[in-house]
Amino acid sequence: MKKIGILFLILFIFNPVFSQTNQIQVIAWNGVPSGFTNPNTYQQLVNAGITINHVGFHSLNDAVKALDLAEKNGIKLLLNCPEMFDAPEETARRMMNHPGLAGYFLADEPGVKEFETLKRIHRQISSVDNKHLFYINLFPIDASTELLGTNSYKSYIEQFFKNFNLKIYSFDFYPIYNGVVKPNWYSNLEIFSEYTKNKGAHFWAFAKTTSYSDQNEKITIEDLRLQAFTNLAYGAQGIQYFTYWMPEKGYFNGPINSKGIKQSGYDNVSIISDEIKSVSPVFYNSRVEKVYHTEQTEGTTLFKNNFLELKLNYGKNLLISRISNGNNRYIVFVNKDLANVNNVSISSKIDFNIVNKNRSTIPFKKNVSKTFSIGKGDLLILKY
Numbered sequence: 001m002k003k004i005g006i007l008f009l010i011l012f013i014f015n016p017v018f019s020q021t022n023q024i025q026v027i028a029w030n031g032v033p034s035g036f037t038n039p040n041t042y043q044q045l046v047n048a049g050i051t052i053n054h055v056g057f058h059s060l061n062d063a064v065k066a067l068d069l070a071e072k073n074g075i076k077l078l079l080n081c082p083e084m085f086d087a088p089e090e091t092a093r094r095m096m097n098h099p100g101l102a103g104y105f106l107a108d109e110p111g112v113k114e115f116e117t118l119k120r121i122h123r124q125i126s127s128v129d130n131k132h133l134f135y136i137n138l139f140p141i142d143a144s145t146e147l148l149g150t151n152s153y154k155s156y157i158e159q160f161f162k163n164f165n166l167k168i169y170s171f172d173f174y175p176i177y178n179g180v181v182k183p184n185w186y187s188n189l190e191i192f193s194e195y196t197k198n199k200g201a202h203f204w205a206f207a208k209t210t211s212y213s214d215q216n217e218k219i220t221i222e223d224l225r226l227q228a229f230t231n232l233a234y235g236a237q238g239i240q241y242f243t244y245w246m247p248e249k250g251y252f253n254g255p256i257n258s259k260g261i262k263q264s265g266y267d268n269v270s271i272i273s274d275e276i277k278s279v280s281p282v283f284y285n286s287r288v289e290k291v292y293h294t295e296q297t298e299g300t301t302l303f304k305n306n307f308l309e310l311k312l313n314y315g316k317n318l319l320i321s322r323i324s325n326g327n328n329r330y331i332v333f334v335n336k337d338l339a340n341v342n343n344v345s346i347s348s349k350i351d352f353n354i355v356n357k358n359r360s361t362i363p364f365k366k367n368v369s370k371t372f373s374i375g376k377g378d379l380l381i382l383k384y
Contacts, residue, residue, distance in 0.1 A: 024237060024280045026273050027052045027078075027204065028244035034062040036245075036260050042069045048255065048266060049273020050244070052102045054078040054135075060091060067100035076102035078135055088124035096129035103133030109172070110136065111149035112156060115163050122164065133167045136160075140173040141188040153191075161195050169196050172242065174208040176223045179338050186319075187299030189234040193288055197235070204238030205231035209269055210246055210254030219253060219265060222338050224272045226377030229334050232279070233321035233379070235288040239276055241269055278357045282332070282381055286325040293336075294318040307331070308349065309384060313369065315344035330355075331382045335374040342374040346382075355381040 031053035032041045045053055053070060057063040060083040070077045077100050083091045084104060095101055104125055107118055122134055138160060141153050148156040161169075171192055175185035189205070196203045207227035211217035228239050243251060248258040255266040292303035294316055303320050305312050309331065312318075319334040335342040347369040353361035364370060364382065374380050 022280070022284055023051060024232065024239065024276050024284055025051045025204070026276055027054060027238055027240040029054055029206070029240045030243035030245050030247065031055045032066070032245060034058055034066065037062070037066045037069060039069065039072075041260060042073045042075075044256070044262070044266075045075060045244075046073050048244070048270045049277060050075060050241075052076050052078060052238075054080065054105060055245070056105075057081040059083070060094070064095075064098075067095070067098050069100075071098070071100035076100055078102050078105040080105035084125070085121060088121050089128050092125045092128035096132065101132055103135055103168075104129075105135045108137045109139050109143075109147070111139075111147060112159055113149045115159065119163055134164075135168065135170060136164065136166070138169070138171040140171055141184055141191070142182075157191060157195060161199060165199070165201075167201060168238065169199075169201060169203045170205070170238075170240070171203070172206045172240075174206065174242065175227065176208060176219075176338070177214075178217055179220075179223070181226070181336065181338070183298050186230075186293070186297050189231070190291070190299050193234045193291070197288070202237040203235070204240055205234075205236040206240045206242050207231070207272070209241040209265055210243045211252045213250055215252040217253065219268070220338075221268045221271060222376040222378075224268055224377075225275070225375075225379075226334070226336065226338060228272055228276055229279075229332075229377065229379045230319060230336075232276070232283045233288070233319055233323075233332050233334050234291055235283075235286065237284065244269070275357055278359060279355075279379075279381070281359065282323070282325065282330055282355060282383075284325075286323045286330075289322040289324060291322075292320045294320070310349055310352075310382070311347040313345035313347055315342060315346075317342060318344065329384055331384075333372075333374060333380040333382075335376060335378055338376050341376060343371060344374055344380070345369060345371045350384055352382045352384050355383050 026049050028050045033055050034057045060081045063081045067077050150156050173185050173188050175182045192203050207224055245256045246254040246258050255269050293300045294303045296302055317337040321332040323330040348366050351366050352364040354364050372380050
């Protein structure tokens, strides 16, 4: 069933085909597999609000069929096939002008020992095509040093950013299990936000849309909201659904099962995709100035209620992000509480506009106090 957040009680309808420009990207990680490449499954991608499909293909010919369908449906594909690694330059020459191509998927969770090989492949492909993005997804902060191939996560990240100049960086972290949030998720976001900002680049982050290893775990729409909006508040320019299409074994309650049949999770990701699209004008190509937390959280900055623009009279378990985008500035509040609606009292010191999810605005005048009810995992956006 479709649920509407308490803060935003407005029904909004959008064209189902996402524009690839001026848009937060929504990525189907483990998307439609090659054996199911057909108009129906690609229409399902579109209806779910997906802008980029990713899956490994058995051959370049299989990938081309998917690229053609992606183009027809107004979405794109991350290329991942054996020919990319066996004949990088030749593959890039063949594919670089295809309108359905988003970029090249080089690796998932590489250790330091794999960096040199990836640098070579990156160099070979980019010598032919340096316009499309190159995708390498990194380990999360809680990965073991054995997996990282170095003695700390800091060293792992530093070595990667030193060796790769990419348009988009990515890391995976699945922060919620049965309504409980891992606190070091925020530390990981702090690290990635800072490193990509210093690089003049962007990053993509994940939303866990499928349960793995626990068939009794239910992933709620509130879980998805918290993941999507927290990532956006930290500056993410893409939200990756893991997974869109469930593998045959060990994965449960996701959007599409291994036989291509829609599950209950499909409706939830469709709703969240719409909500991501609706707030894209705020977050797309934005600059995160600073993120604060109302309670002490590992690796983050504590909110001290000293903003010149407003005073927080009451509110707890909040993430507060200061964002600039062109001539506009925003203060974004995310309710980190997955169990309760957050009643927040704010006194304005300047004139604001409240930005709703249907992109309408409501004036919030200077020297006025208002109470807002922010739904579980939801957000409040103030523009000035």
